Amino acid sequence: MEVEHSVEFDSPTLTVSHWINSASAQRQVAIKQNVFQGAGLERFALTHRISGSNLIEWAIKESCEGAGAGWKRNQSSSSATDGSWHHVVGVIDDSETRVYLDGQLLQSLAIDPNAAHCYGGDIIIGQEWIGVNYDVDGRIDEVGFWNRAFTDEEVLNLYSDQSSAQVPDYVPTDGLVAWYPLDGDALDVSPNNHDGTPSNL
Numbered sequence: 001m002e003v004e005h006s007v008e009f010d011s012p013t014l015t016v017s018h019w020i021n022s023a024s025a026q027r028q029v030a031i032k033q034n035v036f037q038g039a040g041l042e043r044f045a046l047t048h049r050i051s052g053s054n055l056i057e058w059a060i061k062e063s064c065e066g067a068g069a070g071w072k073r074n075q076s077s078s079s080a081t082d083g084s085w086h087h088v089v090g091v092i093d094d095s096e097t098r099v100y101l102d103g104q105l106l107q108s109l110a111i112d113p114n115a116a117h118c119y120g121g122d123i124i125i126g127q128e129w130i131g132v133n134y135d136v137d138g139r140i141d142e143v144g145f146w147n148r149a150f151t152d153e154e155v156l157n158l159y160s161d162q163s164s165a166q167v168p169d170y171v172p173t174d175g176l177v178a179w180y181p182l183d184g185d186a187l188d189v190s191p192n193n194h195d196g197t198p199s200n201l
Helices: 152-160
Strands: 014-021 028-034 044-048 056-061 071-076 085-092 096-101 104-110 122-125 139-146 176-180
Touching (some): 014 028, 014 044, 056 085, 085 152, 096 152, 122 139
Antiparallel strands (some): 028 122, 085 096
């Protein structure tokens, strides 16, 4: 699905959360910010199965040099694509990125605190830009965006609790930009109403 760009997504600190259930060994882009018609205005990407050893990648752009350039890649050999449901979170803080699997920090990676942020792209969920076949081969659920960096405790709390059709009580509302239950539609059930355009929901 595609969510039209909004300045509410354009924050130098960010938390992105989703659940995924896939048993595929192919590369899968779970969540990305860029122009769907091409690789312009790339900012971040949360990808599964980049390679045999890089099984979760939380990448951000440190410069706006153009498509494919300027990426800082936080890569982990832990897998979320083993046919079971897993919770994956990417965090951009002032000076580092962090990636979590099932409530636990996998690793952090230092970034330039003065890095450029390539704002302006749409939010793409479950697929790569048009014409590139890195779509999620499985299911993705409960996608959330916050314009601040979560703590380790907040990520663990988000993983530990269960969901509902509306924004659940356990979901932090401080800095909440969008919450997509993905219950057969692309509706944002947060007060911000950043509804997406569905595909294969």
